[in-house]
Amino acid sequence: xxxxxxxxxxxxxxxxxxxxxxxxxxxxxxxxxxxxxxxxxxxxxxxxxxxxxxxxxxxxxxxxxxxxxxxxxxxxxxxxxxxxxxxxxxxxxxxxxxxxxxxxxxxxxxxxxxxxxxxxxxxxxxxxxxxxxxxxxxxxxxxxxxxxxxxxxxxxxxxxxxxxxxxxxxxxxxxxxxxxxxxxxxxxxxxxxxxxxxxxxxxxxxxxxxxxxxxxxxxxxxxxxxxxxxxxxxxxxxxxxxxxxxxxxxxxxxxxxxxxxxxxxxxxxxxxxxxxxxxxxxxxxxxxxxxxxxxxxxxxxxxxxxxxxxxxxxxxxxxxxxxxxxxxxxxxxxxxxxxxxxxxxxxxxxxxxxxxxxxxxxxxxxxxxxxxxxxxxxxxxxxxxxxxxxxxxxxxxxxxxxxxxxxxxxxxxxxxxxxxxxxxxxxxxxxxxxxxxxxxxxxxxxxxxxxxxxxxxxxxxxxxxxxxxxxxxxxxxxxxxxxxxxxxxxxxxxxxx
Numbered sequence: 040x041x042x043x044x045x046x047x048x049x050x051x052x053x054x055x056x057x058x059x060x061x062x063x064x065x066x067x068x069x070x071x072x073x074x075x076x077x078x079x080x081x082x083x084x085x086x087x088x089x090x091x092x093x094x095x096x097x098x099x100x101x102x103x104x105x106x107x108x109x110x111x112x113x114x115x116x117x118x119x120x121x122x123x124x125x126x127x128x129x130x131x132x133x134x135x136x137x138x139x140x141x142x143x144x145x146x147x148x149x150x151x152x153x154x155x156x157x158x159x160x161x162x163x164x165x166x167x168x169x170x171x172x173x174x175x176x177x178x179x180x181x182x183x184x185x186x187x188x189x190x191x192x193x194x195x196x197x198x199x200x201x202x203x204x205x206x207x208x209x210x211x212x213x214x215x216x217x218x219x220x221x222x223x224x225x226x227x228x229x230x231x232x233x234x235x236x237x238x239x240x241x242x243x244x245x246x247x248x249x250x251x252x253x254x255x256x257x258x259x260x261x262x263x264x265x266x267x268x269x270x271x272x273x274x275x276x277x278x279x280x281x282x283x284x285x286x287x288x289x290x291x292x293x294x295x296x297x298x299x300x301x302x303x304x305x306x307x308x309x310x311x312x313x314x315x316x317x318x319x320x321x322x323x324x325x326x327x328x329x330x331x332x333x334x335x336x337x338x339x340x341x342x343x344x345x346x347x348x349x350x351x352x353x354x355x356x357x358x359x360x361x362x363x364x365x366x367x368x369x370x371x372x373x374x375x376x377x378x379x380x381x382x383x384x385x386x387x388x389x390x391x392x393x394x395x396x397x398x399x400x401x402x403x404x405x406x407x408x409x410x411x412x413x414x415x416x417x418x419x420x421x422x423x424x425x426x427x428x429x430x431x432x433x434x435x436x437x438x439x440x441x442x443x444x445x446x447x448x449x450x451x452x453x454x455x456x457x458x459x460x461x462x463x464x465x466x467x468x469x470x471x472x473x474x475x476x477x478x479x480x481x482x483x484x485x486x487x488x489x490x491x492x493x494x495x496x497x498x499x500x501x502x503x504x505x506x507x508x509x510x511x512x513x514x515x516x517x518x519x520x521x522x523x524x525x526x527x528x529x530x531x532x533x534x535x536x
Contacts, residue, residue, distance in 0.1 A: 069258040070397065070423055071360040072158070073351065074415070076262065077340050078117060078170055078269040079380060080366035082108065084337050085391035088488070089290065093281055093338045096345025097364060097393070103402040104362070104395035105442055109409045111453040111465055112368045113434075115380045115387040117269075118173040120367045124412040125172060126151045127433025130456040131512050137381075137458070137521030143176050145519070152430040154416050155184040158260035161427050166250065168243040170264035173367075190246060191239035198229030198271050230332035232276035240265045244343045248350040258423075263347055267340040268370075272332025274339040282334050287327040292374035292386065292489030300493040302478035304534045308382070311526050315378045330372055358397055361422060363415065365392035374489060381523060383463035383472050385482075385490050388455040396422075396442055406445035409453040409465045414438045452510060458527045459515045464507050471507035476535050479504065 084094030086108045113123035114130045118138045123130055128151055135142040142148050155165040168190035181189060235241045247263055267274065298306050320326045344364060351357055369389040371377035380387045390412055395402070413435035420428060421437040440447045453465040460475030470490060472480040481500055482490040494500050518524050 069359070071258050071356050072163075072260045072419060072423065073347070073360055073362045074260070074262045075265070075344055075347065075362070075364045076121075076170075077265045077344070077364075077366040078267060079368065079370040080268055080337065080340060080391065081369035081372075081386050082389050082391040083334075083372075084341065085366075085393075091282070091287065092334050094341040096341045096348060100344075100348055100362075100364060100395065101393045101403070104364075104393040105399065105401050105445055106405045107392045107394070107408075107410050107438075107441075108405060109407060109453070109465065109467065110365060110390050110392040111388045111409065111411055111455055112390045113411060113413050113454065114456050115368045115382060117170075117367050117380075120390070120412065121171070121173050124415055124435075125154050127154070127413070127416045127429060127431070127435065129413065129434040129454070131454075131459075131462075131515045132434070134516035134519040135521075136456055136461075136518050137523040138173075140519040140521030140524075141175070142519050143174060143180065150431060153184055154419065155260060155262065157416075157420070157427075157429050158423070159183075159186070161424060162258070163423070164257055164259045166259060167262045168247055168264070169239060169262075170266050171262055191242040192266075193239050194266055194269060194271065195239075196231075196233045196237045196271075196273055198231040198273055202229040202231040228270045228272070230272045230279075230328065232279060233273050235275050238266075238274070238339075240267055240340065240343045244346045247347050251347075251350045251354040251356065260419075263344075265340050265343060267343075268333055268336035270332075270336075272329070272336050274336050278335040278339045278342070279331065281338060282331045284324075284327055284331055287330050287334070289323065289326060290330070290373050292491070294489075294491045297375060297491055301480065302474065302476075302495075304474040304476055304478055304530060305472075305480065307530045307534050309376050311530065312377050312379050316373070316376045319378055320373065326373065329378070333370075333372055360397065361419075362395040363392065364394075365412065365415075366390045367412075381457065383455055383457050383461060385465075385470060385484075385488075388463060388465070394442060399442065401442070401445055404445045406441050407467055408441055408449035409451070409467055410438050410441070410449075411435060411453040418442075454510075454512075456515070458518055458523070461527070462511060462515075464510055466507075469503060469507075471504065473508075473511065475531055481507075 083089035084092035085097055112120040114120050114136055116138050119130055119135045122133065122135045122142055126148065130136050133142060133148065155167065159165045164186050165184060166187065167185040170192070171189060243263065247261065298309060319329050351360060351362065367390065368380045369386045370380050371386045374386050375382065375384050414437065416433050417435045417437040418439055421439045436451050441449060455463045462473055464471045468483065468485055470482045470484065479495040480493045481495040481504055483494055495504065
């Protein structure tokens with residue numbers, strides 16, 4: 040009890056310093072903004088593409104918000120996705136395609152005004168908790184982005200040795216080339232229960248809840264970055280108990296011979312995660328257990344999102360706050376023979392999103408137009424900027440027209456990049472992919488939600504493919520060296536030799 044009282048006193052002191060307790064006259068035209076970003080959350084529970092996955096708080100939120108089931112990231116991994124939508128610079132211009140690359144020391148990135156920095160410049164208090172940029176940023180740059188601390192951090196708690204996945208003893212995997220596999224990606228994947236208080240998502244939500252209780256008049260931008268449902272698949276036991284292993288099915292999007300109609304570069308690319316796939320799917324029961332871990336962490340993330348939403352709805356900010364719920368990228372759970380993001384296919388690129396605009400008459404509506412996380416920054420500028428633009432031009436398109444009429448005309452497709460020459464374009468009906476050797480894939484989402492049947496060689500779609508080719512960028516930046524740079528070069532050299 041004494042610790043809780045001290046925490047509240049400290050938080051109130053911080054928030055008063057930040058201006059949440061200021062006497063600034065309230066301007067009814069100023070929106071607060073809460074941006075909630077989950078990690079590796081695909082559309083399983085968000086839009087019921089996998090009906091067994093439970094996300095009741097997101098489901099209830101969607102009844103008051105406008106949903107965008109076809110929202111995608113600019114790059115299919117944590118760091119490049121966040122770098123793109125927080126900086127306003129597309130990966131094909133910055134070269135930030137992969138995790139593990141140092142982009143913020145580049146002069147052009149130092150000059151780029153980030154979303155939180157822009158909010159601060161126009162008079163907002165910018166507050167962040169949890170997983171935010173993911174990339175390493177200097178302490179000075181952190182201070183430029185956020186007022187006060189940025190919360191508890193970390194993917195943990197990590198599973199102990201009894202619960203970690205291991206390739207030991209799996210003789211059939213030893214023949215796979217280590218040069219095509221990043222073993223560190225599986226090191227901490229495991230399924231184990233821990234108490235609530237061990238998780239940064241819970242601690243960060245607690246601090247946000249206290250913030251929303253303090254009251255005040257100053258407009259604020261608040262970003263809550265969750266670490267779940269990202270692996271390791273650890274969470275409180277009650278979330279595992281929601282899923283009966285006997286009721287879990289192999290994902291509907293899995294097709295045993297799915298690789299047969301892919302171009303050579305795509306097939307070679309899939310091999311980069313072969314050890315992951317083969318180890319997890321050694322038995323159907325083990326695959327289902329792995330799915331259970333992801334589902335439980337998905338529902339755990341939903342639980343913490345619900346706590347923040349409940350605190351907002353009980354606060355004085357409820358009627359004047361724009362709320363966005365989304366993810367940094369999606370995730371495959373066996374589809375396309377992958378347990379990963381880091382690809383250009385639907386389940387990796389998708390970032391399900393719902394947006395609540397105060398006073399909107401479109402609560403509960405669904406907009407089927409393809410949008411991108413990079414559209415958030417210009418949308419906030421449109422709603423909150425009062426004519427003040429970012430210092431440097433930003434990519435993306437304001438989706439305000441769709442928020443004010445979900446059926447409005449929309450001429451923009453969504454682009455996702457995974458290296459120079461690796462690009463995917465998503466329209467309302469199709470997904471088109473092109474690789475550095477010019478080979479292609481095309482999927483008709485009206486008839487093929489899981490992208491099982493590549494139609495690129497079907498003469499019927501020549502006109503569709505021609506239109507997509509015209510949308511490809513004429514130039515793409517070289518990759519800033521990162522975790523996938525070497526692997527992608529190996530794939531390209533093997534196919535294009």
